[in-house]
Structure formats: C-alpha cells, structure tokens
Amino acid sequence: MHLIFSDQCIKHEMGESHPESPDRLTAIYSNLEDLIDSHKLFQQEPLQADAELIQLAHQHGMVEHIFNLSPCEGYVVIDPDTQMNAHSLKAARLAAGAGISALQLIEDETQKSKQAFCLTRPPGHHAEHNRAMGFCLFNNIAITAIYAAQNLNYNKILIIDFDVHHGNGTEDIVKGHPNISLISSFQHPWYPGSGVPAQSSNIFNFPLYAGSGSEVIGQLWRDQIIPITRRIAPDLILVSAGFDAHQEDPLAQLNFLDEDYFFFGKTLAQLANEFCNGKVISFLEGGYQLDALARSVRAYIQGQLSESR
Ligand SMILES: [Zn+2]
DSSP states (O other): OEEEEOGGGGSOOOOTTOSSOTHHHHHHHHTTHHHHHTTSSEEEOOOOOOHHHHTTTSOHHHHHHHHHHOOSSSOEEEETTEEEOTTHHHHHHHHHHHHHHHHHHHHOTTOOOOEEEEEOSSOOTTOBTTBOBTTBSSOHHHHHHHHHHHHSOOOOEEEEEOSSSOOHHHHHHHTTOTTEEEEEEEESSOTTOOOSSOSSTTEEEEEEOTTOBHHHHHHHIIIIIHHHHHHHOOSEEEEEEOOTTBTTOTTOOOBBOHHHHHHHHHHHHHHHHHHSTTOEEEEEOOOOSHHHHHHHHHHHHHHHHTTOO
C-alpha cells in the first residue's frame, strides 16, 4: 500500500489544547514504522495542490480567502474550531494534493499496489464548497473525486465516510454529481447536525444513535453499505477514514472497536477487488484519542493488506 505522507503536515497547529493536534500524525506514523520497514507500506510525498486544483471543489473566492489569510506568525481564526498558523496553508495544500498523488500511483501500471492511505492533515470532510469549518480547510476527498471524474474518466466513483461526524462538506460538494456517490454513517444528532435527510439521490446517509457499537455498524454494513456498493459497482473507491467513532474517542459517543476498523479495511479491499481492480484511496479524517487512533489506523490498513493482491 502507498502511504502518502509529508512531515510538513505535522507543523500545522491550532493551539496547544486543540484535539486536532500534530501528535495525531506522529502517533499514527510511529505505529506503522515496522510496516514501512518491511515494505508493506511504500512512503511517498504528496504533491502540493495549487489554487486551480483546489477550485475543482471550492468557490474561487473561498480559496483566495484562505490563501490570503495565512499568517506569518500566531493564529488566524476561521471558525471557533478552526485556526491557521504559519504552516497551515502548506499542510492544507499537501493534504489537498495527496489524493492526486495517490491517483497517479494507482494509475501507474508499474506500481503493484492499488491501495493508498493519505496520512495528512488538516482533515477535509467538513469543508463546504464556499466555507472552511470544523478543523477542515479544503475538502481533500472531494477534490480527488472531481479530479478523477474530470481528468481520468472515472464515472462511478464511490466515497464511503465512516467518521463519527457527518461529512457535510463532502455532501455539499458532490450532491447531484452524476459520477460520484457518497455513503456515510455518523452519530446523529451530533456535530455538525446535518445529514438527515440526505440532499440528493446520490447520497446515502445512515445516522446512528449515541451508544451504537460493533453490532450495529456490522449489521449496517451487511444490510445496507455492502449491497448499495454492489449496486453502484464503483470503478474507484475513496474513503473518508475517520477514527473518532472509536469507543475510547472523547469527541463523540459511538462505541466502535479496533476490530471494526479491520473489518472496514478488509471489506473495502474485497469490494475494490470485485469491482475496481483493487483501487481504494483513503484519507485521514478524525480520531482524537491518540492510542486508539494509532491502533485503529493500523487495524484498518492491516484489514486492507489482508486482501491485497
Ligand atoms: Zn470526525
């Protein structure tokens, strides 16, 4: 599997006690080092997206605003949850370019692996067409999906989002898109409050009550998410991989376990093998309890590797 990673993304920081902290990347990375050393993960630097690429998913004025806001020192506040420091713009441009780098790798016939994980921050799924919010500056996964549809002729792109929060930004950007579908599970009611009902027929939203755990999510995948994926028969699978539905995560009240993330990874790899030559690109979204986050990312990657061809 390709691991798209830049240590520049560690320098983005939003204040000392902010849960979306640089430590998230270092915790995940150190728990993957043996997989890198044993060549199960191939590390690659992401490309740095320019404004034009980011504008595939965002309004021109919004992108210009974020580029201009970037401070030389200290913080600028975008919303109560979201700030920028001097390194945030560069990190955000790398996070926005990571999916394109992943696409180039899985399109390259000389590269054996068709799986990629973008270990970048800031996350992206709350960033709407004309608004950065909720720890997110640019919508990394939506930029990649639209690029794949416009430039690489994919016409049945499926985005799956298992972050505990509804990906309002992704829904806002891809609703009604003829070549992109979105399946999403999330705690509801909870931040950001959106997602019920879904805004168009290419969006499949599954709100979950607080307290839902392995049994509920396993059944949801078996009864809905897998059958819908089979019906779509995607030619590319993109995943908003958030790990904040974990039982130990402090930001929400779902009770997923490490093994649920292994199951997601394994099942997605099986579906990708069945429909799209194994092509799966995942994007790190949330996950704020560092131990649980590092274990869950590893379990998710191990699940995918267990089915890699
Ligand atoms: Zn989240």
